[in-house]
Amino acid sequence: MKKSLFTHLLVMALAIFVGWKLAISLHNLQGDTLKSKKMLSNAPMGGFQKFVSDIEWMQFINYLGGLKTIDDQNKDEVIKRLQKILDYDPNFSKAYHMGALTISNASPQKAVELLTRACENEQLKDNWRIPFLAGFIQMHYYGDKPDYAGAQSFFRKAIERSGGKPEDYVVNCYLRAQARADNITNSKLGMLKVLYKEWKRSNGEGMGMTEQSVVPNLMERLIAAAREAKVSAPNDQEVISLVNEVSSKLLVDKHLCPKCLAPLAPGDKYCSTCGTKVQVYGTCSKCQAVLKGRYCSVCGFDNGN
Amino acid sequence: MNEVMAIAGSTWRRILRMKVVYFLLLCVFVLISSAINYDVLSLQENKPLMIDVSLVLNTLAVVLVVIAMTFEIPRELREGVAATLLTKPLGRTQYLVGKCIGSIITAVVISVLITIGFFVIFWLSFGESVVQSLLEAHLLVAASAIPMSAIAVLFSVLLPEMITPILTAIALWFAFSTSRILDSGVGKYFYGGVLPDLDLFNFKSFSMVSAGWPYFALVVIWGIVFSVFALSLASLIFRFKDIK
Amino acid sequence: MEEYVIKTENLTKIYGHLFWKKKTPSLDNLNLEIPQGTIFGFLGPNGAGKTTTIRLLMDLIKPTGGAAWVLGRPTDDVRVKQRIGYLPDGPAFSPYLKANEFLMICAKLLKIPSRDRKKRIAEVLEIVKMSEHANSKLGGFSRGMTQRIGIAQAILNKPELLILDEPLIGLDPQGRLDLMNIIEMQKEAGTNVFFCSHILSDVERICDRVGILCRGHLLCCGILSDMLSETGFRAVIHPGHDVLMQQLMADATGSTRLPDGGWDLAFASSEKVKGIISSYLEKNPESIACFPIRESLEDYFFRMVAQAGHQEQQ
Numbered sequence: 065m066k067k068s069l070f071t072h073l074l075v076m077a078l079a080i081f082v083g084w085k086l087a088i089s090l091h092n093l094q095g096d097t098l099k100s101k102k103m104l105s106n107a108p109m110g111g112f113q114k115f116v117s118d119i120e121w122m123q124f125i126n127y128l129g130g131l132k133t134i135d136d137q138n139k140d141e142v143i144k145r146l147q148k149i150l151d152y153d154p155n156f157s158k159a160y161h162m163g164a165l166t167i168s169n170a171s172p173q174k175a176v177e178l179l180t181r182a183c184e185n186e187q188l189k190d191n192w193r194i195p196f197l198a199g200f201i202q203m204h205y206y207g208d209k210p211d212y213a214g215a216q217s218f219f220r221k222a223i224e225r226s227g228g229k230p231e232d233y234v235v236n237c238y239l240r241a242q243a244r245a246d247n248i249t250n251s252k253l254g255m256l257k258v259l260y261k262e263w264k265r266s267n268g269e270g271m272g273m274t275e276q277s278v279v280p281n282l283m284e285r286l287i288a289a290a291r292e293a294k295v296s297a298p299n300d301q302e303v304i305s306l307v308n309e310v311s312s313k314l315l316v317d318k319h320l321c322p323k324c325l326a327p328l329a330p331g332d333k334y335c336s337t338c339g340t341k342v343q344v345y346g347t348c349s350k351c352q353a354v355l356k357g358r359y360c361s362v363c364g365f366d367n368g369n
Numbered sequence: 370m371n372e373v374m375a376i377a378g379s380t381w382r383r384i385l386r387m388k389v390v391y392f393l394l395l396c397v398f399v400l401i402s403s404a405i406n407y408d409v410l411s412l413q414e415n416k417p418l419m420i421d422v423s424l425v426l427n428t429l430a431v432v433l434v435v436i437a438m439t440f441e442i443p444r445e446l447r448e449g450v451a452a453t454l455l456t457k458p459l460g461r462t463q464y465l466v467g468k469c470i471g472s473i474i475t476a477v478v479i480s481v482l483i484t485i486g487f488f489v490i491f492w493l494s495f496g497e498s499v500v501q502s503l504l505e506a507h508l509l510v511a512a513s514a515i516p517m518s519a520i521a522v523l524f525s526v527l528l529p530e531m532i533t534p535i536l537t538a539i540a541l542w543f544a545f546s547t548s549r550i551l552d553s554g555v556g557k558y559f560y561g562g563v564l565p566d567l568d569l570f571n572f573k574s575f576s577m578v579s580a581g582w583p584y585f586a587l588v589v590i591w592g593i594v595f596s597v598f599a600l601s602l603a604s605l606i607f608r609f610k611d612i613k
Numbered sequence: 614m615e616e617y618v619i620k621t622e623n624l625t626k627i628y629g630h631l632f633w634k635k636k637t638p639s640l641d642n643l644n645l646e647i648p649q650g651t652i653f654g655f656l657g658p659n660g661a662g663k664t665t666t667i668r669l670l671m672d673l674i675k676p677t678g679g680a681a682w683v684l685g686r687p688t689d690d691v692r693v694k695q696r697i698g699y700l701p702d703g704p705a706f707s708p709y710l711k712a713n714e715f716l717m718i719c720a721k722l723l724k725i726p727s728r729d730r731k732k733r734i735a736e737v738l739e740i741v742k743m744s745e746h747a748n749s750k751l752g753g754f755s756r757g758m759t760q761r762i763g764i765a766q767a768i769l770n771k772p773e774l775l776i777l778d779e780p781l782i783g784l785d786p787q788g789r790l791d792l793m794n795i796i797e798m799q800k801e802a803g804t805n806v807f808f809c810s811h812i813l814s815d816v817e818r819i820c821d822r823v824g825i826l827c828r829g830h831l832l833c834c835g836i837l838s839d840m841l842s843e844t845g846f847r848a849v850i851h852p853g854h855d856v857l858m859q860q861l862m863a864d865a866t867g868s869t870r871l872p873d874g875g876w877d878l879a880f881a882s883s884e885k886v887k888g889i890i891s892s893y894l895e896k897n898p899e900s901i902a903c904f905p906i907r908e909s910l911e912d913y914f915f916r917m918v919a920q921a922g923h924q925e926q927q
Contacts (some may be wrong), residue, residue, distance in 0.1 A: 072605050078561035079598035086591045087561020090584070091548055092568050098579050111545040111571040115425040122410045156416060187578065285529050372672050375721040383709045449705035453766070456671045456699040457722035611628075611674040 094235035105151035115230065118152035124149060124159075139170040155187045159248065160194055164201065172205040176214075183221060196222035196234055203241055212245035223278040236280055252296045253303055256289040260310055286314060291325040319345055330354050372459050376467025380576045381475040384437060390479065393433075396428045405494045416435040416495055419502065422486040424573045427480055427510045431517065432541060434476040439537045442468055443530035452612050462604040469522045469600060476514035480507070502579040504574045509585065513570035515592035517541055519599035520565065526603045527609070545571065565595050618774050618805040619647040619670060623679035626665050626829075639665045643677065643830040652806040652818035654837075654916060657826035663809040664702055666826070667778050670807075671699055682749055685775055695723060698772035702779040702809075708752025712743060716769060716836035723770040737765040740795060748882065752809065756783035764792060768799065775799055775841055777808035781815060793819055795915035826912060827921045841907040845881045848890060849902045857893050857900065861886060879906060 108193055124145045128134075134142055144164040145285070150156060160182045162177040177200035182188055184368055199218030202211040211257060223230040239258045246261075249252035263286060266277035272305035279285060290307050297303045311322070319328045326337035330346025330353035347353060348360035349367055394558060411418055445451040457463060459604035484507040488499055524537045547566040550556035560566065569588050572580050580588075624643040629636050640662040647653045657663050668674045670681055672688045686693040706715050713734055720730040738744045741761040745753070751762065760783045767775060775796075781789050789812075796806055796819055810816050816823065818835065824834035831839060845866065850858050852874035862868065864886050867879035880886050890901055908916075 069605075072601055075468075076598055076601040079601065082562075083562060083591060083598060084558065086587065086594060087566055087569065089589055090553075090588055091551070091561075091566065093485035093584055093587075094580075095567060097584070098572070106546075106549065108543055108546040110542040110566060111428065111573065112425055114573045115421045118411070118414070118421050120409065121414065125410060125412055146521060158412065162412065203593050281533045371724070372722050375718045379707055379710060379714075379718055382714070383707065386709050445707075449701060449703065450675055450707055452668075452701055453704060453706060453763075454698075454718075454722065455673060456694060456697070457699070457719060458691050458694040458724065459722050609675060612668075 100154040103151075103154035103181070107151075109152070113152040117149050117156060117159075119153065120145065120149045121156070121159060124163075134166060135171065139167060139174075142167055142334075143174055143202040145173065146178065150181070154185055157182070157188055157191050157194065158333045160188075161197060164197055168201045172201050172292075175205075177199050179218075183218075190225055190227070192222040192234070194222075195219070195225065196237070198238065199241060203244075204238070210244070212241050216245050217357075218280050223280075228280070230278075230280060231324070240280070252289070252293045253300070253306070256286070256293045256303075256306060256310070259289050260285045260306070263314065274319040283314070283318075287311065287318065287320065288323060290315070294325060305326045331360060372457075373463050373467040373470060376454065376459070376464055377471035377474060380441065380468055380471025381478070383441070383473045384434060385478070393430070394479070394482060394486070397430065397483055398490065400426060401487055402494070403488050418440075419487075419491065419494065421573065422481070423491075427483045427487075427507060428513070430479050430483055431476045431510060432538070434479060435472060435514065435517040435541070436534050436538060438450045438468065438472040439525050439533045442522065442525035443533060445553060446612060447530065449613070455478065455612060461607045462600070465522050465526070465600055465603050469518045469596065472487060472518040472521065473514050476518065477511045480511035480514065484508070484511070502572075505580045505582075505585060506584060509570040509572050509588065512585070512589050512592060513567055515570045515589065516544075516565045516595045516599070518604075519596035520544070523599045523603040526607045529544065541567065544568075560599065561591070561595070569586060615689070617646045617648055617682070617685075619645060619653075619683055619807060620652070621645045621666075621679065621681040624663070624666070624676055624681050625676065625678035626669060627677040639829055640669070640676075643826075643829070643831055645831060645834060646825060647805070647807065649805060650800075650803075650866060652800055652820050653808070654820035654823040655809045655826065656811075656816065656823055657809075658814065658918060660828070661826040662829045664778055667699075667776055667807075667809065670776065671697075695770065696773045698770060698775045698780075698804075699768035700763045700767040700775075700777045700780050702782070704759055706751045706759065706762065709750060711750055712714075712738070712754075713747040715762070716766060719766045719769055723822050725770060732768060737885060740768065741765045742791065748843075757785060757788055759903055760784055761788070764795065768795070771802070772804060775804050775806045775808075777806065779809055779811070781810055781812050788795065789815065790863045800895050802806070802850050813909075822906075825917050827918050830921070832917045832921050836911070838907075841910065841913055844908050845879060845906040847904045847906055848878045848880065850876045850878065850902070851900055851902075854893075854897065854900045857889075857897075858888055 104113060111166055127145065129141070131138060131142075142163075146159065146167070147339060149159050149163070153159070160179060164179050168175045174353050176198050177202070180192045180196050182191075188194060195218040199222065200217035202215040202218065204210065216238060219234060219241055221239060222234050226234065239255060239262075242258045242261070243251075243254035246254075246257070248257055259282065262277050266282070290310050293303050294307050297335065307325070311320070311325070315325070317361055319330075320326065321328060321335035321338060321340055323340040324335060324338040326335055328335065328345070329340055331352075332342060333344055334340065335342050345351075346355055347364060348355055348365055350365040351360060351363040353360055353362035355361075355367055358368070371392045380425055401419060401423050404422045405415055408415040414611050442451070445454075451464065455461065466542070484504070487507070488503075492498060520540060524533050524540065528536055544565050544567040547560060548568055550560055550564065568590065572578075621643050624640060624645075625638075627636050627638045628642040643662075643666060645666075655666065657664050667672070669676055670683055670688055671694075681688045684696055686692050710718070716734045716737070717730060720734060725733055734747075736743070737777055738747055741764050743758065743761050743765065746758065751759070754762065760780070764777075764780065767777070777796075780796075782793055784792060793815060796808075799806060812864060820837055822835060823837050823840065825832045848861065849871070850861075858876050858878075861878055861880075864880060864883060865878040866881055869877040890903065
């Protein structure tokens with residue numbers, strides 16, 4: 065009997081120790097896997113948080129359907145319901161979208177607060193719409209005091225999360241926010257300035273640390289912006305000065321018309337857009353035929369690499 | 370082992386012979402299927418809703434089987450069925466282990482049936498086949514029957530018949546929140562060894578991250594280790610109990 | 614082989630031994646030794662402690678004091694139960710199981726080899742005359758049918774010791790006769806039987822030894838024939854000895870005329886009558902046959918219980 069009792073107690077003690085160690089490891093492992101778990105509400109829900117969130121969501125939709133508008137009288141209730149949904153399911157991206165849009169008029173700061181929380185959720189790190197929405201609200205719903213710097217930061221995040229293929233309107237919003245943050249009102253010049261600033265930042269020029277640009281096809285956008293700025297204000301000294309600076313630094317080997325920055329084809333002697341005489345390139349040094357490769361297809365001359 | 374499986378067999382036979390079990394399964398499938406109609410009410414969130422309904426009903430089914438065990442053991446003790454069995458060469462520990470295993474097998478069978486039913490309904494509704502993370506989430510629910518059954522057996526032995534089912538249900542409810550004590554001083558030493566954390570089996574989420582089969586294996590092992598503790602404690606109490 | 618199939622030493626059971634509960638003594642220093650090859654009847658009024666004793670022997674309850682051994686092993690030895698068959702008072706089985714399923718579970722628990730299980734189950738069902746109900750659910754059985762299944766599971770493993778708690782309750786007269794036959798069959802097969810019953814006539818019929826328990830105390834225990842005292846004797850007088858008959862008639866407490874013309878006379882113990890018969894027998898050896906009259910077990914039982922009651926009052 066005593067031996068059996070001792071065995072029992074030993075087995076129990078061993079099981080407690082091993083169970084404790086294993087549970088701690090699993091808890092940490094689960095936390096690493098479900099990073100949004102720490103954002104969950106502390107209320108004991110028997111593991112049914114997600115389901116309760118779904119029920120609260122349907123009730124929320126139903127509640128919203130009964131409202132004519134969201135104003136100061138009911139915004140707190142709306143926010144409270146939304147908060148509850150998101151406390152029980154921090155990964156509910158549709159709730160973030162729709163909820164933020166719903167309250168963006170009545171309480172834009174709260175909307176941005178919710179979306180910021182969503183941005184911190186590692187489980188939603190691939191969702192670009194959330195930061196985009198936050199930036200959008202900061203730019204357009206903050207009344208007299210839009211937060212362009214904040215919006216720029218959100219748009220940047222949205223572009224980073226787009227997996228290398230951001231939507232054009234997202235990139236444009238980012239650039240626009242940056243321009244507004246720098247108090248640039250002229251849109252064409254502003255776009256050029258912003259893109260140039262972006263390029264300088266990505267090349268570490270006078271901006272401190274090098275930061276990779278999030279704007280895709282930066283060079284093409286720069287060229288297009290420079291062209292548009294020059295066309296829209298050909299006599300503006302600031303425009304001319306900036307375009308020249310950009311051209312001299314970036315566009316030297318881009319085969320562009322020096323006047324209108326239109327792209328030149330190999331063999332062009334004059335710009336087809338503005339008629340300016342240009343430096344010919346891409347021709348055979350012997351017979352001036354357009355080269356298709358190393359050897360001239362007309363005279364067979366070896367033009368080297 | 371034969372003796373343990375003989376007791377387990379009588380347990381699952383009892384539950385699986387109850388016609389109400391199949392009726393409840395039918396209700397579960399109907400409820401899961403009905404989620405497809407909530408596309409308007411949920412703003413096209415009916416797919417995650419269906420998944421959540423399935424996981425919740427799966428969990429509830431497992432809990433119901435486990436709660437049934439809290440009725441079974443006291444009833445057998447009261448009616449003398451346990452006495453008849455314990456006069457055979459069957460240790461009291463073996464009896465409890467048999468009951469626990471019977472409950473686990475029954476819960477797993479019912480959970481697997483619900484899982485299969487869900488995947489069929491999901492495929493018919495949305496044309497999507499089995500995704501690993503979804504499968505893992507359902508199987509984790511089934512695996513949670515292991516520590517739950519052990520808790521039920523322990524409470525059946527420890528507590529009076531009248532309050533056992535209620536307290537077991539309450540304990541299971543709060544066992545999903547045990548990780549909160551990790552922030553406390555002394556409490557964290559009880560975590561996982563003495564106090565179970567059923568939330569380790571909780572991977573219910575649509576934006577699902579796969580737990581991974583190694584995690585699954587580890588959590589099943591933890592469930593077994595915890596069950597060893599609970600059954601040892603139950604056996605220690607049970608061996609000194611008078612069987613009427 | 615063990616000398617005693619059942620042995621207890623100061624076996625005591627007090628219910629409610631925890632300090633906040635009312636103490637109810639059920640068994641007080643029971644010392645019992647039952648040798649091999651016995652059918653032992655354990656008797657006592659209601660609440661005497663018979664069922665408590667059996668439960669202690671089967672390790673269903675734990676003793677407050679003392680110890681007990683069954684087939685030479687302590688009662689908490691699980692392995693010894695493989696050699697015991699037990700029928701509880703009012704057996705209860707899982708109602709959702711069929712009879713053969715339940716017996717199959719018992720067979721597995723009793724470690725009967727798998728190849729022999731079905732055959733043995735069929736045999737015991739045949740013995741208890743329940744073969745036609747093999748596939749019926751236990752929940753639908755009557756009291757008597759349940760009792761028969763109880764007997765079946767008790768003899769399933771051909772036990773060395775059969776412990777039966779009120780086995781005759783719930784059985785119809787045919788059922789009781791069948792059970793008595795089963796018990797005798799078991800005895801012939803070498804099985805020891807220990808059983809409690811209130812039906813003293815049946816106990817008297819089949820038991821070799823009895824023990825009487827009253828309020829947790831063992832009043833007496835021993836060979837039945839030794840315990841029942843002689844209260845008189847019968848003399849069967851063959852026809853043609855009317856002289857003797859007339860001499861004895863005056864002292865006879867009862868008389869019956871036999872079909873062959875002889876007489877069956879009953880006498881209280883009397884030296885005078887014995888003397889007359891002895892002297893007559895010297896001359897006529899085959900004239901009379903004498904048989905002792907012993908008190909019935911029932912009378913003995915009531916006498917012992919009454920004595921115990923008086924002693925307690927004193």
